[in-house]
Amino acid sequence: MSIIERVAELLGPIERSNAKSSASSAPNELDLIERAVRESDEASRSPETREYAAKPETHAVALQLKAKPRPAGLTKRPSRTLIVDRHRLQRQGMIVPDSKRTPMAECFRRIKRQILANAAKSKVGAPANLVLVTSARAGEGKTFCAINLAISIALEIDRTVLLVDADVAKPSVPQALGLKVEQGLMDVLLDRRIDLADVLWNTDIGRLTILQAGTAHQHATELLASDAMRLLLLEMAERYHDRIVIFDSPPVLAASEAGALASQMGQVVMVVEAGKTSDAVLKAALGVIESSNIAGLLLNKGDRPGHDYDYGGYG
Ligand SMILES: Nc1ncnc2c1ncn2[C@@H]1O[C@H](COP(=O)(O)OP(=O)(O)OP(=O)(O)O)[C@@H](O)[C@H]1O
Ligand SMILES: [Mg+2]
Structure with missing residues (x-):
């Protein structure tokens, strides 16, 4: 799982819980990014990740995971x-x-x-x-x-x-x-x-x-x-x-x-x-x-x- 996906996963439940409890008790976004970076680094050392890097056919799967649906309302910037x-x-x-x-x-x-x-x-x-x-x-x-x-x-x-x-x-x-x-x-x-x-x-x-x-x-x-x-x-x-x-x-x-x-x-x-x-x-x-x-x-x-x-x- 990418850092971005991990942060999103961590953010999901927190955003929901923030609706009920005070924001100060919840970890902030940077803590989550830090945690995701740590987890990603650990993942990068795992044999599973090394194997992934060696197999071209799994790249397509990984790239599909990265393909992000563009949220409604976000328009592409004009070319400059x-x-x-x-x-x-x-x-x-x-x-x-x-x-x-x-x-x-x-x-x-x-x-x-x-x-x-x-x-x-x-x-x-x-x-x-x-x-x-x-x-x-x-x-x-x-x-x-x-x-x-x-x-x-x-x-x-x-x-x-x-x-x-x-x-x-x-x-x-x-x-x-x-x-x-x-x-x-x-x-x-x-x-x-x-x-x-x-x-x-x-x-x-x-x-x-x-x-x-x-x-x-x-x-x-x-x-x-x-x-x-x-x-x-x-x-x-x-x-x-x-x-x-x-x-x-x-x-x-x-x-x-x-x-x-x-x-x-x-x-x-x-x-x-x-x-x-x-x-x-x-x-x-x-x-x-x-x-x-x-x-x-x-x-x-x-x-x-x-x-x-x-x-x-x-x-
Ligand atoms: N061959 C060269 N002739 C003239 N000036 C140079 C040459 N190479 C580098 N410089 C100058 O030396 C300085 C350091 O170069 P540069 O910023 O490219 O180094 P760097 O390795 O990228 O440094 P850093 O690791 O700090 O990013 C700059 O002012 C650059 O313009
Ligand atoms: Mg430089």
């Missing part, structure tokens, strides 16, 4: 487009669409080719169109690289890319792109009335769509390793099988949930900060991620212009 701030991209040294070819754009074009080639191969296990960009520690360039990679793919003719801000405790995609904060991932995970499509935003960059981190929540990072998140990732992989989905994420060594998230991804790009990420730290970070999912190491912030990025296979 977010405008990305080009000047801001330029100031940060990121790829600017429609501008001249830069060494940076060339580097990400090379990385993109490898990601697209991997995604085209049929692979047993986690869906190859789900790509996690992560690193060992904070500040090594995960968001910078995730955005550049997403823009580079979005500028490809006939390629749609979905950029997901999964650094839910410290989202920085809106700020980097100059966007207003909107509902997103957290809202889909916590509110059964919100469908994934309701919180996807088109942008004015090629075929780039964005799923923001959404409303802040005290258990945001824990939710990344929840049952609800696992189901959502399966839903994304199936519903958007023709897209590349790029996830920005928390540092692997700061949040164990980033490791759990990585295990659901067909491709993991590990960002390494030139001259800063030590071998020991990198080894520790790689140790938390299944090696078969690691698509490559991305050397970021090198000092020779034009040679800032190096992307090599790992394994």
Whole structure:
């Protein structure tokens, strides 16, 4: 049972009992979410759940469970487009669409080719169109690289890319792109009335769509390793099988949930900060991620212009 379903089940009897008794004696909604997250984590460790993850035919059942009847009166939001701030991209040294070819754009074009080639191969296990960009520690360039990679793919003719801000405790995609904060991932995970499509935003960059981190929540990072998140990732992989989905994420060594998230991804790009990420730290970070999912190491912030990025296979 997903967190959302469990919370709904817990809420049902309480809402009824609130009609009879005072609200102060009943647990509040956050307590229920906390309890559901705890139960979900316990469930994720059970052999039953591991077996579920291994059997594709049970996914369909799980996805049906997640399919939520839209309550009467809740209308789908009209499609809107977010405008990305080009000047801001330029100031940060990121790829600017429609501008001249830069060494940076060339580097990400090379990385993109490898990601697209991997995604085209049929692979047993986690869906190859789900790509996690992560690193060992904070500040090594995960968001910078995730955005550049997403823009580079979005500028490809006939390629749609979905950029997901999964650094839910410290989202920085809106700020980097100059966007207003909107509902997103957290809202889909916590509110059964919100469908994934309701919180996807088109942008004015090629075929780039964005799923923001959404409303802040005290258990945001824990939710990344929840049952609800696992189901959502399966839903994304199936519903958007023709897209590349790029996830920005928390540092692997700061949040164990980033490791759990990585295990659901067909491709993991590990960002390494030139001259800063030590071998020991990198080894520790790689140790938390299944090696078969690691698509490559991305050397970021090198000092020779034009040679800032190096992307090599790992394994
Ligand atoms: N190759 C690069 N060239 C120039 N600036 C960079 C480069 N990579 C990262 N930066 C800058 O370094 C800072 C940290 O990068 P970023 O926010 O992407 O790191 P992060 O790993 O996502 O950090 P956090 O874990 O805190 O989310 C940002 O100001 C970003 O613009
Ligand atoms: Mg970041």
